[in-house]
Amino acid sequence: MSNTDSYPPEFRPLMSESIESEKKTVERDLNRSKDIQIPVIDLEHLDMEKLREACKDWGIFHLENTGIPLTLVSQVKEITESLLSLPFEVKRLLGVNSPLSYYWGTHTVSPSGNTVERAPRKSSGHLVVMEEYGRHVTRIVVTLFEAITETLSLELSVDQKTSYLSESTGVVRVQRYPRCNEFPGLEAHTDSLEISIINQDEVGGLEFMKDGEWFNVTPLANSFVIGLGDMIQVLSDEKYKSVLHKVRKMMKKKERYSIIYFVYPDKDCMFESSRYKPFRFSEFEAQAKLDVETHGSKIGLSRFLNIP
Ligand SMILES: O=C(O)CCC(=O)C(=O)O
Numbered sequence: 657m658s659n660t661d662s663y664p665p666e667f668r669p670l671m672s673e674s675i676e677s678e679k680k681t682v683e684r685d686l687n688r689s690k691d692i693q694i695p696v697i698d699l700e701h702l703d704m705e706k707l708r709e710a711c712k713d714w715g716i717f718h719l720e721n722t723g724i725p726l727t728l729v730s731q732v733k734e735i736t737e738s739l740l741s742l743p744f745e746v747k748r749l750l751g752v753n754s755p756l757s758y759y760w761g762t763h764t765v766s767p768s769g770n771t772v773e774r775a776p777r778k779s780s781g782h783l784v785v786m787e788e789y790g791r792h793v794t795r796i797v798v799t800l801f802e803a804i805t806e807t808l809s810l811e812l813s814v815d816q817k818t819s820y821l822s823e824s825t826g827v828v829r830v831q832r833y834p835r836c837n838e839f840p841g842l843e844a845h846t847d848s849l850e851i852s853i854i855n856q857d858e859v860g861g862l863e864f865m866k867d868g869e870w871f872n873v874t875p876l877a878n879s880f881v882i883g884l885g886d887m888i889q890v891l892s893d894e895k896y897k898s899v900l901h902k903v904r905k906m907m908k909k910k911e912r913y914s915i916i917y918f919v920y921p922d923k924d925c926m927f928e929s930s931r932y933k934p935f936r937f938s939e940f941e942a943q944a945k946l947d948v949e950t951h952g953s954k955i956g957l958s959r960f961l962n963i964p
């Protein structure tokens with residue numbers, strides 16, 4: 657199926673190129689990230705020691721047995737695909753009052769193609785499904801956050817918990833990466849938040865850095881990928897690290913979809929730790945945004961280091 661029309665005009669020339677020759681593909685494959693088995697955490701039967709190790713040594717892991725009905729996940733995938741495959745002009749022009757936004761490029765990571773438009777609310781049925789999905793991922797992230805703070809022996813009051821992990825900030829973002837040789841892609845970054853829940857499809861392409869090397873996150877059926885963000889790094893006083901990750905630029909066979917849930921601290925939440933100057937989350941966000949606008953990419957936590 658040719659669905660070039662559903663992509664922004666500036667991406668179409670990249671997509672119409674034929675997928676490069678077998679020889680070039682082999683050369684490129686030699687430079688590819690390595691395969692590795694990341695930890696698999698069972699949410700229903702949480703092994704706290706395994707979780708601690710996954711957070712300390714990896715910052716990224718698969719989460720299984722989450723209690724999300726598989727039919728709900730399939731419905732969310734179907735909605736994602738149907739919304740994103742609408743003609744670009746339709747997505748750009750419709751639904752100005754919709755709560756859904758549409759953008760292309762990587763505006764939170766670098767300013768490339770950062771135009772933000774509104775996308776259509778396709779039907780209220782879609783909204784019901786997305787809300788149900790939102791409730792599940794919120795439940796999962798709250799459970800996981802509590803367990804992570806337990807592995808750190810952090811005793812947080814209810815107010816502190818809801819400030820560090822503010823449920824009302826949660827957002828589900830659906831992303832699509834075209835099938836092509838070289839796409840502007842998602843460059844290496846850490847997420848400016850607590851925890852991300854990534855649902856990547858079977859195409860794969862998510863990569864992360866560990867001990868200075870890039871590795872693939874091989875898709876694992878019926879599970880999610882959990883990534884620790886910058887605020888877990890601060891909260892844990894660097895016992896746990898936010899994971900540097902990116903998405904491969906070349907999708908050889910198929911376009912790729914990912915459905916991600918991001919959840920942030922409250923804007924006023926104060927972070928204090930031995931390594932960083934005290935800051936409010938809103939200050940961190942504003943600095944990250946400014947850095948993306950002025951330097952082309954996020955600088956992140958090193959901006960807040962507590963160097964005497
Ligand atoms: O698409 C993905 O799998 C990851 C996306 C991501 O890391 C992000 O949007 O911050």
Ligand SMILES: [Fe+2]
Nearest residue numbers: 845846847901
């Ligand atoms: Fe990310």
